[in-house]
Amino acid sequence: MKKQRNVILYIATSIDGYIANNDGTLEWLETTEVEGDSGYNSLVERIDTVVMGKGTYDVIRGFDVDYPYSEFKNYVFSKSASGSDKYATFIDEEVKTFIENIKQEPGKDIWLIGGGNLARAFFKENLIDEFQLAIAPIVLGKGISLYAGDDITQNYTLSKVEKLGQLVMLHYVKK
Secondary structure, three states: OOOOOOEEEEEEEOOOOEEEOOOOOOHHHHOOOEOOOOOHHHHHHHEEEEEEEHHHHHHHHHOOOOOOOOOOEEEEEOOOOOOEOOOOEEEOOOHHHHHHHHHHOOOOEEEEEEOHHHHHHHHHOOOOOEEEEEEOOOOOOOOEEOOOOOOOOOOEEEEEEEEEEOEEEEEEEEO
């Protein structure tokens, strides 16, 4: 029997649920003492596809490093870009239709990198099979929220808790 590909949201948040400052920066996370690789290496062994929003893609491309996800198939949801570039294929279609289709293709799991708007679209369509949330020991009070107060209820089961320096990694899987 063919294994269903899962969508994994692996993301860091502040205690109060913010995934970035208003401008998309993450210096608050970069200053957090972390032990090990925060589960990153075990995640990338499981995936062959990444999806993200255009804002997240632009922030990543703005880093002064080589593009970190070039070994994976990259899909970027965008209303402004089309076609593809050196790293990614741009998608302008319904999230649910697109994800349901690529989950049927052969391959490994799919990493939903972010950002907040795209994650909320996945929440609304109940498309996240697994959460790996790294909680940083900081309250930001403002920024880009992972949760926007949408009227959704979804139940997950806690499968693992890890302390990684000052981060706590919570693993949840869909019931």
